[in-house]
Amino acid sequence: MSNNDSIKKTIIVTVLLCIVCSVIVSAAAVLLRPAQVANKSLDFKRNILSAAGLLEPGKNVDAIFNERVVTRVVDLKTGKFTDAVDPVSYDQRRASKDPSLSTNLSADEDLAKISRREDYSVVYLIQDENEQLQKIILPVKGYGLWSTLYGFLALEADANTVVGLVFYEHAETPGLGGEVDNPVWKAKWVGKEVYDEGDVAIAIIKGSVDSSSSNAVHQVDGLSGATLTSRGVHNLLHFWLGDNGYKPFLTNLKNGEA
Numbered sequence: 001m002s003n004n005d006s007i008k009k010t011i012i013v014t015v016l017l018c019i020v021c022s023v024i025v026s027a028a029a030v031l032l033r034p035a036q037v038a039n040k041s042l043d044f045k046r047n048i049l050s051a052a053g054l055l056e057p058g059k060n061v062d063a064i065f066n067e068r069v070v071t072r073v074v075d076l077k078t079g080k081f082t083d084a085v086d087p088v089s090y091d092q093r094r095a096s097k098d099p100s101l102s103t104n105l106s107a108d109e110d111l112a113k114i115s116r117r118e119d120y121s122v123v124y125l126i127q128d129e130n131e132q133l134q135k136i137i138l139p140v141k142g143y144g145l146w147s148t149l150y151g152f153l154a155l156e157a158d159a160n161t162v163v164g165l166v167f168y169e170h171a172e173t174p175g176l177g178g179e180v181d182n183p184v185w186k187a188k189w190v191g192k193e194v195y196d197e198g199d200v201a202i203a204i205i206k207g208s209v210d211s212s213s214s215n216a217v218h219q220v221d222g223l224s225g226a227t228l229t230s231r232g233v234h235n236l237l238h239f240w241l242g243d244n245g246y247k248p249f250l251t252n253l254k255n256g257e258a
């Protein structure tokens with residue numbers, strides 16, 4: 001009679017079990033990859049629509065995106081549209097780390113704490129039936145307290161009035177810095193103006209905005225207990241709305257020269 005407790009059999013069973021498990025895990029990873037990529041892309045589009053206030057409950061995100069959104073690439077140095085890269089295959093996050101596709105920022109310039117800024121940015125435009133610009137959605141990113149926050153800032157066609165600000169990726173503390181995702185806080189951004197006579201004026205202040213103040217249109221309440229994340233969001237907006245961000249592009253766009 002064979003002994004099932006022998007060392008040889010134990011090793012064979014262990015090895016076989018390992019092989020079977022690794023095949024299952026690898027197959028799952030390979031088979032689920034296309035679904036993961038599709039979901040990531042869908043989530044990306046959902047966040048763009050959310051920033052632009054175009055999400056409609058129950059309506060297909062892909063359908064709204066394809067119908068309403070025009071995807072363009074902007075050369076951040078010239079502030080003009082470019083065909084230098086294909087917006088579909090261009091990996092903006094990777095480009096920001098590639099010295100041939102990005103620009104090093106000095107400590108003074110680097111308000112968003114991102115070290116390098118990609119030379120090309122994919123932006124999203126909402127147009128009406130007559131191809132008149134309605135909204136502009138700009139990718140933004142910068143360091144909070146624990147993490148880099150990635151999001152979208154949507155502006156009206158005046159390139160000044162905020163339609164929405166959403167962050168789709170960050171690792172700030174839930175309940176503290178993570179309150180950047182709170183719909184109540186996000187609603188406070190709508191209608192705020194980012195520039196005052198050409199200067200970046202949007203500000204996250206500590207405490208609550210005094211609605212009777214002349215600056216109220218540029219100010220948003222800070223997140224309580226999360227001053228450092230709030231400061232990170234303030235700084236990243238100042239970077240992306242400034243000369244090293246989208247300011248040249250937004251100026252060109254307003255003057256019909258983009």
Ligand SMILES: Cc1cc2nc3c(=O)[nH]c(=O)nc-3n(C[C@H](O)[C@H](O)[C@H](O)COP(=O)(O)O)c2cc1C
Pocket residue numbers: 145146172173174176177178223224225226227228229230
């Ligand atoms: C475990 C832990 C997590 C924290 N996470 C955050 C955070 O995500 N964002 C943030 O601004 N502050 C966070 N803080 C608080 C900061 O250390 C700091 O106290 C706070 O930003 C000050 O904000 P306040 O002046 O509004 O109190 C955290 C603190 C602790 C102990």
